[in-house]
Amino acid sequence: MEPKRAAAEKAVAYIHDGMVVGLGTGTTAYWAIQQIGKRVQEGLHIRAIATSSHSESLARELGIPIVSFSEIDGIDLTIDGADEVDLAWNVTKGGGGALLREKIVASASKRLVIIVDESKLAPQLGRFPLPVEIVKFGHEWTLKRLASLGCQATLRTFSSGDGPYITDNGNYIADCAFGRITNPQILHEQINQIPGVVDNGLFIGMAGSVVVGYRDGSVRELEKESL
Numbered sequence: 001m002e003p004k005r006a007a008a009e010k011a012v013a014y015i016h017d018g019m020v021v022g023l024g025t026g027t028t029a030y031w032a033i034q035q036i037g038k039r040v041q042e043g044l045h046i047r048a049i050a051t052s053s054h055s056e057s058l059a060r061e062l063g064i065p066i067v068s069f070s071e072i073d074g075i076d077l078t079i080d081g082a083d084e085v086d087l088a089w090n091v092t093k094g095g096g097g098a099l100l101r102e103k104i105v106a107s108a109s110k111r112l113v114i115i116v117d118e119s120k121l122a123p124q125l126g127r128f129p130l131p132v133e134i135v136k137f138g139h140e141w142t143l144k145r146l147a148s149l150g151c152q153a154t155l156r157t158f159s160s161g162d163g164p165y166i167t168d169n170g171n172y173i174a175d176c177a178f179g180r181i182t183n184p185q186i187l188h189e190q191i192n193q194i195p196g197v198v199d200n201g202l203f204i205g206m207a208g209s210v211v212v213g214y215r216d217g218s219v220r221e222l223e224k225e226s227l
């Protein structure tokens with residue numbers, strides 16, 4: 001089985017009847033949503049909240065009941081992918097542009113399970129350019145302020161050539177290539193202090209579990225600092 005799918009299916013086994021479940025975004029979360037859909041069709045009773053319009057549409061197609069924040073008191077378990085995971089389970093997210101909703105959902109969750117294939121594991125974050133959601137107004141200046149933190153900040157564009165990428169929240173994404181992030185906590189604070197930044201893709205201390213799929217077909221739930 002594909003490593004992303006194997007990790008996703010292991011994480012979905014943590015879901016049980018009555019839970020409110022956060023649905024992640026991306027190619028790994030896709031497999032989790034598929035598996036949740038299968039279990040719902042087999043009789044699992046859950047309610048779900050999605051981290052993107054894309055995941056919400058997929059969930060609805062599969063018959064997963066979607067609720068809004070006004071209908072819940074919290075989220076029991078969220079399963080989501082990541083772009084990079086370090087030794088302390090600090091995570092970079094937002095490669096698919098969903099970081100803001102993902103962070104809101106993760107912060108409302110009792111437990112965040114990160115599902116990745118082994119290629120996402122890194123001793124230190126930074127190889128993957130850090131996505132930062134920024135408002136449209138003054139974005140040229142915001143990009144300069146981001147670059148002043150020591151990165152190359154690039155406005156994300158649609159691969160179709162249709163101009164700047166627009167998030168579900170109507171904002172832009174700046175991809176910030178730092179190369180190496182030595183202190184994710186401090187960088188997180190520095191970035192979010194810049195006016196025009198909505199949030200960044202660093203998820204510090206939020207992951208409760210990391211489930212990894214390997215090329216040899218195995219799946220392992222990591223212990224902290226065991227990468």
Ligand SMILES: O=C[C@H](O)[C@H](O)[C@H](O)COP(=O)(O)O
Binds near residue numbers: 027080081082098102
């Ligand atoms: O914005 C997207 C999300 O943060 C994804 O969870 C992340 O980019 C990982 O995506 P994938 O599983 O497709 O590598």
